[in-house]
Amino acid sequence: MFDVMSEHQLQELHLFQHDKLKAIVAVHSTELGPALGGCRFVEYDDVEKATVDAARLARGMTYKAAMAGVPYGGGKSVIMLPSEPYDRTELFAKFGQFIETLNGRYITAMDSGTNVQDMDVIHSKTQFVASHSGIGDPSPYTAEGVFQCIKFSLQDELNIPLSKATVAIQGLGNVGYRLMEKLIDQGATVIVSDVDQEKTRKAINEHGVFVAPVSEVLMEPCDVLAPCGLGGVITEALIPRLNCKLIAGCANNQLLKDSVGQMLWDKDILYAPDFVINSGGLIYASGRIGGKSMDQINDDIDRLSRTLLSVFCRAHKEGQSPDQVAFEMAKEKLAP
Numbered sequence: 517m518f519d520v521m522s523e524h525q526l527q528e529l530h531l532f533q534h535d536k537l538k539a540i541v542a543v544h545s546t547e548l549g550p551a552l553g554g555c556r557f558v559e560y561d562d563v564e565k566a567t568v569d570a571a572r573l574a575r576g577m578t579y580k581a582a583m584a585g586v587p588y589g590g591g592k593s594v595i596m597l598p599s600e601p602y603d604r605t606e607l608f609a610k611f612g613q614f615i616e617t618l619n620g621r622y623i624t625a626m627d628s629g630t631n632v633q634d635m636d637v638i639h640s641k642t643q644f645v646a647s648h649s650g651i652g653d654p655s656p657y658t659a660e661g662v663f664q665c666i667k668f669s670l671q672d673e674l675n676i677p678l679s680k681a682t683v684a685i686q687g688l689g690n691v692g693y694r695l696m697e698k699l700i701d702q703g704a705t706v707i708v709s710d711v712d713q714e715k716t717r718k719a720i721n722e723h724g725v726f727v728a729p730v731s732e733v734l735m736e737p738c739d740v741l742a743p744c745g746l747g748g749v750i751t752e753a754l755i756p757r758l759n760c761k762l763i764a765g766c767a768n769n770q771l772l773k774d775s776v777g778q779m780l781w782d783k784d785i786l787y788a789p790d791f792v793i794n795s796g797g798l799i800y801a802s803g804r805i806g807g808k809s810m811d812q813i814n815d816d817i818d819r820l821s822r823t824l825l826s827v828f829c830r831a832h833k834e835g836q837s838p839d840q841v842a843f844e845m846a847k848e849k850l851a852p
C-alpha cells in the first residue's frame with residue numbers, strides 16, 4: 517500500500533469494508549482545497565488493481581483542478597462491484613457514512629458506474645457529495661468541454677473544419693454519447709463503438725452512425741480518436757497501428773504510461789491531455805458547490821479550449837509532448 521502511495525504521491529489512502537461494500541478513497545492533494553473527485557463503481561480483479569486505479573485517478577484530479585483553476589484538490593474513490601447479489605441503496609448509504617468520517621477532506625461525485633440516484637443516497641448520509649439531484653449530472657459539461665477542445669484543435673492545429681472531420685469514439689456512456697450527439701449536430705462524421713450493444717443500437721437508431729468493432733475502433737482511419745470508455749487504452753503497442761491525427765476524448769488516464777505521450781508526439785499525433793480537456797464536469801460541480809452562476813460556469817468551460825491551445829503552443833515552442841507540458845503547467849500552478 518505504501519509503495520502505491522509513494523508511486524502516485526498520495527497524501528492519504530483509505531480502505532473501507534462493510535458487508536458487501538469494499539471501497540477505497542485516495543486523496544492525492546489538498547493543496548488547493550478539499551479533494552474532489554468521482555466514485556467509480558466497476559468490476560476489479562483484485563484490491564490492488566482497484567487501489568492503483570483510485571491512486572492514478574486521484575493524481576489526475578489534482579492536475580485537472582489546477583489546470584481548470586478550481587479551488588479543489590485531487591481525490592477519487594472506487595467501490596469494487598460485488599460479485600454476489602447486493603443491495604445498491606444499502607451499499608451507497610454505507611459508503612456515504614464512510615465519506616462523512618473524512619470530515620470534508622474528500623468530496624465524492626459521479627463517475628463510471630455511478631449515477632445521480634447513488635449520489636442522492638450518499639447525500640442522505642453526508643453533505644460531502646457533488647452531483648446529487650440538487651446539483652445534477654456533470655457529464656453534459658464534461659462532454660461540452662471536450663467537444664469545444666476537439667473543434668478548436670481541428671481548426672487551429674490541423675486546419676480541418678469540424679464539418680469535414682471524422683471522429684472515432686470509443687465508449688458511449690454518460691459522456692461519450694453526448695459528445696457523439698454534439699459532433700453529429702455540427703456535421704462531423706462519427707464512428708462509434710461500445711462493448712454494450714444496446715448503446716451502439718441506440719446510436720444507430722437515433723443517429724444512423726457507423727459502428728466499428730470493439731477490437732478495431734482505436735485503429736479506425738479518422739481525424740480524431742476520442743477515447744471515452746475506461747483509461748489506459750493508448751499503449752506503446754497500439755501507437756504504430758493508430759490512424760488518427762489527434763487524440764482527444766473524455767476518458768481519464770488515456771495513456772497507459774507517461775512515456776506514451778512522447779511516442780505520440782514523435783509520431784506526429786497530437787494528444788490533447790485528458791486532464792486539460794475533460795474538466796467541464798469538475799468545473800460545473802465545483803462551481804455549483806461554490807455558488808457560481810451558470811454564466812460563470814459556462815465561461816469557465818469555454819476557456820478550456822484556450823488553455824489547451826496554450827499547451828499546444830508551448831509544446832511546439834519547447835519541442836515537448838503536450839502531456840509533459842501540461843503536467844509542468846499544472847505543477848507550476850500548484851507550487852508557483
Ligand code: NAD
Pocket residue numbers: 626627628629654655656658686687688689690691692709710711712715730744745746747766767768794795797798
Ligand atoms: P460510463 O460508464 O457511463 O461510460 C463508459 C462507456 O464505455 C460504457 O458505455 C462502456 O460500456 C464503454 N466501454 C468500456 N470499455 C469499453 C471498450 N473497451 N470499448 C468500447 N466501449 C467501452 O462512464 P462515463 O461517465 O461516460 O465516463 C467515461 C470516461 O470519462 C471515464 O474514464 C471517466 O472517468 C471519464 N470522465 C467522466 C466524466 C463525467 O462527467 N462523467 C468526467 C471526467 C472524466
